[in-house]
Amino acid sequence: MAFTLRSVKVPPNSASLEEARGRVFDFFRQACRSIPTIMDIYNLDDVVTKSQLRSTIASEIRKNTHVTNPKVIDMLLFKGMEELNNIVEHAKQRHHIIGQYVLGRQGLAQDLDTKDEGVSDFLKNFYKSNYF
């Protein structure tokens, strides 16, 4: 079974930051190589291209570049593997993938418009604290 093979592979601990970074690249390559399968399972061909998905995965990984502890990196990789497994074994549905990995970049248009755009600086400071 392809998905069980993936999850067993994560060994206990990375010795150093270099090893952890090697594991991150391995995970990224594995995710990129399963992109064709994902696009086939969820019929994403007319919604997104493979390079857009690659960029999305890269930016998700990049959100955690500030982490320096190898054990934390291992934990994040484990969660990433779990997510990849779930997606590949079709445990998610198309709207999950579209909402989390296709639309996430510019956000749903309604949220961006009404959230903080028209609010004045005074109100923003007021919401933050009493003293400004």
Place this chain on the structure above:
Amino acid sequence: MSLRAAVLRHIRLPVQTLPAIGSRPQSQLSFLRLFSSHDDHLTKEEVIDRVLDVVKSFPKVEPSQVTPDVHFQKDLGLDSLDNVEIVMALEEEFKLEIPDKEADKIDSCNLAIEYIYNHPMAG
């Protein structure tokens, strides 16, 4: 008996005239070699063009800065994750699977073009 001989005579005629006509198609086909895979490799210009196209269509890259000997991290200002992503994009374009040790060495357009040109399975 005579009918048979007459019929046989008619049948024999086309065989005699074959060598005159048959030699031309053979010489034309001699350099076609339909089942040979020796001429199957990509030309270097094609490899260079396709590699540059892949690098130029990368969203973080300025298309005007891309030359055949540009270094991904030093000249284009990308980081190591972008490097891996470009190598994956090249894998997809040429339908290859590059092992991790080789992929780590590919740092610039030069190395990428060389590796792909020397790979027997590049498509």
